Structure formats: structure tokens, C-alpha cells
Amino acid sequence: MMLSLRARLEGLERAHVESAVEAGALVRAWTFRGTMHLLDPDDLRGFLPLLAPALIKASEGRYRQLGLTVGLRERALSAVPEILSASGRLTRYELAEALAERGIGVDSKGQALIHLIRFVALNGLIYIGPDNRKGEPTYILLDPPAPAGDMGDGGELAGLALRYLEGYGPADARDFAAWSGVNLSRAGKSWDALGADGSIREVRVDGRELSLPASKVGRRRESPAGVRVVRLLPAFDTYVLGYAARELVVPEARKSDVFHGGQTVPVMLVDGAAAGTWRYERSGRKMRIRVRPFGSFGPAVRKGISAEAEDIGRFFDSAVTLDVE
Numbered sequence: 001m002m003l004s005l006r007a008r009l010e011g012l013e014r015a016h017v018e019s020a021v022e023a024g025a026l027v028r029a030w031t032f033r034g035t036m037h038l039l040d041p042d043d044l045r046g047f048l049p050l051l052a053p054a055l056i057k058a059s060e061g062r063y064r065q066l067g068l069t070v071g072l073r074e075r076a077l078s079a080v081p082e083i084l085s086a087s088g089r090l091t092r093y094e095l096a097e098a099l100a101e102r103g104i105g106v107d108s109k110g111q112a113l114i115h116l117i118r119f120v121a122l123n124g125l126i127y128i129g130p131d132n133r134k135g136e137p138t139y140i141l142l143d144p145p146a147p148a149g150d151m152g153d154g155g156e157l158a159g160l161a162l163r164y165l166e167g168y169g170p171a172d173a174r175d176f177a178a179w180s181g182v183n184l185s186r187a188g189k190s191w192d193a194l195g196a197d198g199s200i201r202e203v204r205v206d207g208r209e210l211s212l213p214a215s216k217v218g219r220r221r222e223s224p225a226g227v228r229v230v231r232l233l234p235a236f237d238t239y240v241l242g243y244a245a246r247e248l249v250v251p252e253a254r255k256s257d258v259f260h261g262g263q264t265v266p267v268m269l270v271d272g273a274a275a276g277t278w279r280y281e282r283s284g285r286k287m288r289i290r291v292r293p294f295g296s297f298g299p300a301v302r303k304g305i306s307a308e309a310e311d312i313g314r315f316f317d318s319a320v321t322l323d324v325e
Contacts, residue, residue, distance in 0.1 A: 001028075001038045003234035006315050007308075014315060021130045024140070028128035030055070030118050033181035036128070037238075041142065044127065049149025050157055052122040054182060059115070066112040073119055075104050080120045081141055089129050089138035092117055124148070157182060157190035162199055162213060168242045170203050170210035178244035206248065230304025231269040232278055232291075232312065240267055240274070250274040254294055268293065270301055280312070287318040292325045 006012050020026040027041050031048065034055045039047070063073070076099065083098045084090060090098065095117065096108040106113045117139060120126050124146025129138045157180075164176050177187035191211070194200045200211040233239060240249060241264060249272070250258050257277055258265055268276035268291055276293035289309045293301075306322060313320035 003232075003312070003315075004237050005038070006311070007231045007233055007237075012315070018130070024129070027140075027142075028137075030121055032179060032238075033241075034058070041127070044142070045124065045144070045146040047160065048122065048124045048146040050160055051149075051181065052124065052146075053150055056119065056122055059119070062115060063119070066110070066115055068106075068112060068116055068119070072104060072106075073116065075102075076116055076120055077123055077125065079104055080117075081125050081145075084126065084139065084141040089140045091132060091136045091138055093136075095139060155189050155193045157186055158193040158199075161187070161190040162194055165194075165200060165211060165213050166216075168239075169212045169216065170205050171243060172208070172210050174244040175242070179238075179242045208245075228298075228300040228304050229269075229271050230301055230308055232289075232305075232308040233267045233269060235266050236264045237267065239269075240264055248273070251294075257294070268305070270297070270304070275301070282316065282318060285318050286321070287313055287316060288321045288323065289313075290323045290325060 002014060002017055005017060017026065021028070021038075024041060026038055027044055028036055028038055029044050029048075031037050031039065031044065031051055063069075079099060079102050080095065083095065083102075087094075087098065092113055093108055096106055096113050099106060106116055117126070121128070121139075125142055126139050127142050129140040131137055160180065161173075161176050164179060165171060168175070168179065173187040173191040174184060176182075176190070177184045180187070191200070194211075199214055201214050201217045202209055203212050203217065204210070240246070240258065243249060246255070250267075251274065254274060258267055258274060266278050266280075267274045268278050270276075275295070275297070276291055278289060278291040280287055280289045289312065291305055291309075302324070305324060309320050309322040
């Protein structure tokens with residue numbers, strides 16, 4: 001998450017993010033696709049009613065496997081806010097001890113505990129706060145909590161779909177469904193609602209009919225002559241995972257380099273398209289960055305790679321050695 005923000009905010013320092021998380025101005029929570037994201041708490045309250053009911057429903061089988069019965073989960077929904085209200089932030093193990101004292105026993109060595117915590121979080125009651133001194137995440141009461149939601153017919157997702165297009169367009173309903181984790185029917189209905197009120201327009205990109213916010217149609221930002229925009233994105237960056245059809249971001253011939261074994265590796269972008277992969281190793285205040293381009297490139301791209309490597313070193317307060325394979 002830190003490196004994803006660095007790639008998007010010029011001059012960002014780790015201390016900026018850490019202080020925002022400490023103050024609760026940024027919170028970590030399970031939202032899109034049921035995975036963890038860093039969010040404004042007001043956005044979290046707005047997104048959870050749209051996303052959580054389907055995520056909880058999809059997890060019912062796993063809850064049964066782990067022995068997280070409906071009754072146990074309902075008791076946790078009542079107990080966890082009371083515990084955190086009295087104790088402040090707690091780690092998952094501290095939370096498990098407090099639950100056990102109330103007769104809600106959960107195995108803290110397996111996956112049952114984190115799935116129970118995730119269930120409480122999806123119900124809009126808690127979020128993941130800063131790590132403690134041992135690097136263990138803490139959990140904090142979301143106050144006020146997120147309102148309850150239901151899966152609805154999809155039209156209520158239109159506002160979220162438009163925000164998605166602002167950041168990821170051009171795209172289509174299938175891309176929005178893949179990014180958000182909602183089903184295609186609900187995504188399609190949100191697209192229909194946006195089309196009906198004129199919020200989006202269709203555009204043609206490489207033979208595909210895609211959509212853009214109406215306010216962005218006809219607007220094109222050009223880089224100065226000879227300048228290439230290079231970014232080094234971390235593993236599982238949301239940009240690379242933001243589409244169902246990813247060939248506009250990752251060339252078809254290179255998908256196996258970026259997506260393999262359930263992993264999404266760190267990617268080098270050139271002008272918005274994957275042009276290589278990279279990795280880094282840290283030892284104390286020294287860092288080695290290795291970049292493996294997919295093909296040859298000119299001095300403008302090399303300059304961009306060097307600038308990105310230097311900025312990552314600045315971000316980690318480390319001296320950088322750069323290797324381009």
C-alpha cells in the first residue's frame with residue numbers, strides 16, 4: 001500500500017502515511033474483491049453497505065468450515081464493539097482473549113479468528129489501525145459505524161461505478177465487476193443507470209466499446225516531446241488488478257510474467273502499460289533494485305527508471321543500487 005501511494009503522490013513520505021493511519025484519517029479494511037485496501041473512513045462507511053452483504057454471503061461456506069456459526073458471529077458483533085470501546089485498539093490475540101472471557105472461544109492459531117474479525121469489520125463496526133511495536137495489526141472501533149446495507153438491484157452502485165471510471169477509465173461493466181467484486185448483473189445495472197443520466201459516454205479503444213465519464217471525453221493529456229512516464233508499481237497494485245480484460249495494461253504475451261502462481265508481481269509501467277517487472281532487496285539502509293524490461297528501450301525510459309529507483313530509495317531512506325537486466 002505504501003509503495004502504491006508513493007507512485008501516485010509526488011514527494012510522499014512514509015511518515016505522512018503512518019501519521020494518517022495513526023490519526024485514523026486513513027484506515028485499512030476489507031472492501032473491493034474482499035481484499036484489504038487503504039481508505040478514507042468516510043469512504044469506508046459509504047462503500048461497505050454496497051459491498052459487504054455479498055462478501056459475507058460468499059463467505060458462508062468458509063464460516064461453516066471454521067465453526068463460525070451464526071450464533072457465534074452474532075455474539076461477536078455485540079461483544080467486539082463493547083470490548084474495543086473499553087480497551088481501545090487491540091491486536092487479534094488480545095481481542096481473542098477478551099472474547100474468550102465473555103464465553104466466545106475462537107481458535108487463535110488457525111484462520112477462524114481472522115475470519116471472525118473480518119466478519120465484524122464487514123459489518124462496519126471495526127477497522128484495521130496501525131501496527132503495534134511488534135508489527136502486529138491492531139483493530140479499532142469505527143465510530144460512527146458504517147450503516148447496514150443490502151445487495152439491492154445494482155442501481156445504487158452507480159456512484160461507485162462513476163468513481164471507478166474516474167480513476168480507471170476507459171473501462172466497461174465487466175472491468176468494474178472484476179475490480180469491485182460485485183456480480184456482473186449488479187455492475188451492468190449500475191452502468192445502465194450512468195448511461196441513462198448521461199454521466200458516461202462510449203469510446204472505442206483497440207476495437208472494444210468502453211466507457212468514460214462524460215466530463216473526460218475529448219480530454220487528452222499529452223506528455224512533453226521525448227518524455228516517457230515510468231512508474232514502478234508494487235506487487236498486487238490496484239492498477240494492474242483493476243480490470244477483467246487486462247490486455248490494455250499488460251500485453252497478452254506478458255501475462256504469465258505478471259500473473260502467475262496466484263501472485264501479481266511488481267510491474268514497471270511505461271506510459272501506462274506494463275513494460276517490465278522489478279524487485280527489490282533491503283539490508284539496513286541499503287537497497288538493491290533489479291528491473292527486467294520486456295524489451296529494449298531508449299534513454300528517456302532509462303532516465304525514468306533511474307528517477308523511480310531514486311525516489312523509492314528516498315521513500316525508504318535508503319541508498320539505492322540499480323540493476324537493469
